[in-house]
Amino acid sequence: xxxxxxxxxxxxxxxLLKQVFALGxxxxxxxxxxCAAGDALVSCHRHYRSRPTHGIxxxxxxxxxxxxxxxxxxVQMKEINVGTEYEYGDVNIQMTSxxxxxxxxxxxxxxxxxxxxxxxxNESYAMPTKxxxxxxxxxxxxxxxxxAVLTTHQRVVQISGLSSTFAPILLEIIxxxxxxxxxxxxxxxxxxxxxRRLKSRPELEELLAQMN
Amino acid sequence: MVARTAGxxxxxxxxMAAPMKRAAGWGRWFCTAAAPRPWRLFGAMCLLRLxxxxxxxxxxxxxxxxxxxxxxxxxxxxxxxxxxxxxxxxQLRRRKESAYDDDDEAPGKTVIMAQDLEDKWEQxxxxxxxxxxxxxxxxxxxxxxxxxxxxxxxxxxxxxxIGNQELWLLPQVEWQPGETLRSTAERAMATFLGDHxxxxxxxxxxxxxxxxxxxxxxxxxxxxxxxxxxxxAFLQSSDLSQAELKEDYLWVTKDELxxxxxxxxxxxxxxxxxxx
Numbered sequence: 001x002x003x004x005x006x007x008x009x010x011x012x013x014x015x016l017l018k019q020v021f022a023l024g025x026x027x028x029x030x031x032x033x034x035c036a037a038g039d040a041l042v043s044c045h046r047h048y049r050s051r052p053t054h055g056i057x058x059x060x061x062x063x064x065x066x067x068x069x070x071x072x073x074x075v076q077m078k079e080i081n082v083g084t085e086y087e088y089g090d091v092n093i094q095m096t097s098x099x100x101x102x103x104x105x106x107x108x109x110x111x112x113x114x115x116x117x118x119x120x121x122n123e124s125y126a127m128p129t130k131x132x133x134x135x136x137x138x139x140x141x142x143x144x145x146x147x148a149v150l151t152t153h154q155r156v157v158q159i160s161g162l163s164s165t166f167a168p169i170l171l172e173i174i175x176x177x178x179x180x181x182x183x184x185x186x187x188x189x190x191x192x193x194x195x196r197r198l199k200s201r202p203e204l205e206e207l208l209a210q211m212n
Numbered sequence: 213m214v215a216r217t218a219g220x221x222x223x224x225x226x227x228m229a230a231p232m233k234r235a236a237g238w239g240r241w242f243c244t245a246a247a248p249r250p251w252r253l254f255g256a257m258c259l260l261r262l263x264x265x266x267x268x269x270x271x272x273x274x275x276x277x278x279x280x281x282x283x284x285x286x287x288x289x290x291x292x293x294x295x296x297x298x299x300x301x302x303q304l305r306r307r308k309e310s311a312y313d314d315d316d317e318a319p320g321k322t323v324i325m326a327q328d329l330e331d332k333w334e335q336x337x338x339x340x341x342x343x344x345x346x347x348x349x350x351x352x353x354x355x356x357x358x359x360x361x362x363x364x365x366x367x368x369x370x371x372x373x374i375g376n377q378e379l380w381l382l383p384q385v386e387w388q389p390g391e392t393l394r395s396t397a398e399r400a401m402a403t404f405l406g407d408h409x410x411x412x413x414x415x416x417x418x419x420x421x422x423x424x425x426x427x428x429x430x431x432x433x434x435x436x437x438x439x440x441x442x443x444x445a446f447l448q449s450s451d452l453s454q455a456e457l458k459e460d461y462l463w464v465t466k467d468e469l470x471x472x473x474x475x476x477x478x479x480x481x482x483x484x485x486x487x488x
Contacts, residue, residue, distance in 0.1 A: 168444070172486055
């Protein structure tokens with residue numbers, strides 16, 4: 001019995017092996033056809049769950065855990081302006097114009113210039129556009145009203161860590177490269193500037209007023 | 213003699229007493245140069261009028277700009293005005309073909325067509341006249357006027373008497389103990405142009421320095437030479453009617469400086485002039 005079993009097993013194994021080989025031979029030509037048909041760079045081996053290469057690109061588990069983001073207003077940082085280092089704190093470079101492409105290109109130029117000079121750029125944002133309607137009232141017998149719609153665009157580049165010896169040079173370069181039609185304003189960042197970016201919520205303010 | 217020694221401790225005292233504390237660099241510089249050699253200090257002001265027009269484009273820049281404009285035009289969508297214009301043209305065409313069959317608009321209402329608006333705007337544009345880029349002062353080469361060379365920086369040069377020579381220089385005035393060099397430069401500007409000048413100095417640090425030794429005849433132990441510190445100021449308004457210019461003055465560009473300034477002086481001045 002024991003002698004017979006191994007024989008049976010061997011036989012079975014043999015048949016199994018033969019079947020496996022047959023399957024293998026049947027499988028590979030098909031796979032190679034696929035390889036030939038597709039791109040040479042496409043690998044035939046997917047990183048599927050059953051393959052040993054599953055999860056080969058994982059890295060997020062290696063990074064330190066991030067604190068969950070809270071939807072709260074970020075308090076602005078303010079550096080000392082008058083200090084032994086003679087450095088400016090947060091400085092806003094505000095560019096205003098009627099022409100949006102021009103002002104955006106200029107803002108990009110200023111940003112790249114600051115990067116080039118290793119001046120740290122905190123933020124580069126846009127203020128909401130203001131639309132003005134120009135109405136002409138010509139009173140010469142028949143009152144005519146000519147309307148024109150002007151949109152004013154403003155871009156702000158916020159830099160920090162500007163040394164007082166370099167500031168005049170940077171300002172001069174920006175001034176010399178100012179395009180026509182763009183109004184330039186350089187000022188220190190204040191809380192009022194920060195608040196101007198946020199929308200006021202009248203209902204909340206009403207409720208607060210009612211509470212107090 | 214006493215005045216000279218007072219001159220040494222003066223600058224250091226000046227740094228401490230200065231209300232504006234953003235003078236980096238030159239305080240440290242002074243400590244190294246203070247002790248034995250007595251130099252006379254001058255503060256000079258380089259008053260710049262910024263360009264009012266952009267410089268003309270190079271040939272390649274113009275070609276590129278034209279190409280980009282054409283590409284953008286072909287890629288862009290129609291604006292509201294253009295859509296309206298096309299629709300109205302369609303309507304007109306349809307009305308002409310169908311011979312006033314569907315006349316939706318009541319005859320009393322006057323409809324302003326997009327084409328009419330365009331004609332009106334064209335008329336307005338023809339009425340507009342741009343100011344000339346090359347002004348009269350350019351044609352006459354009148355170097356005392358500010359209207360010249362609207363696309364480049366203009367600098368003020370004044371004729372001053374140094375020693376026994378009359379030289380063309382940037383306006384300069386001797387430094388007095390107890391004041392900062394920046395205020396010396398402002399004083400220099402005020403002496404030559406009067407008090408009502410709207411010029412803006414950006415920082416407390418000087419832009420350049422020119423030092424020279426006096427000729428051997430005048431040189432003494434305590435009076436070796438002079439150091440001139442340059443400051444830059446930008447003219448805010450081009451209205452100089454209130455300025456009382458006492459002596460000869462000129463407004464020149466960077467290229468024309470060579471006609472007036474001496475070579476050594478010119479070299480130092482050129483180092484801090486930005487001409488883009």
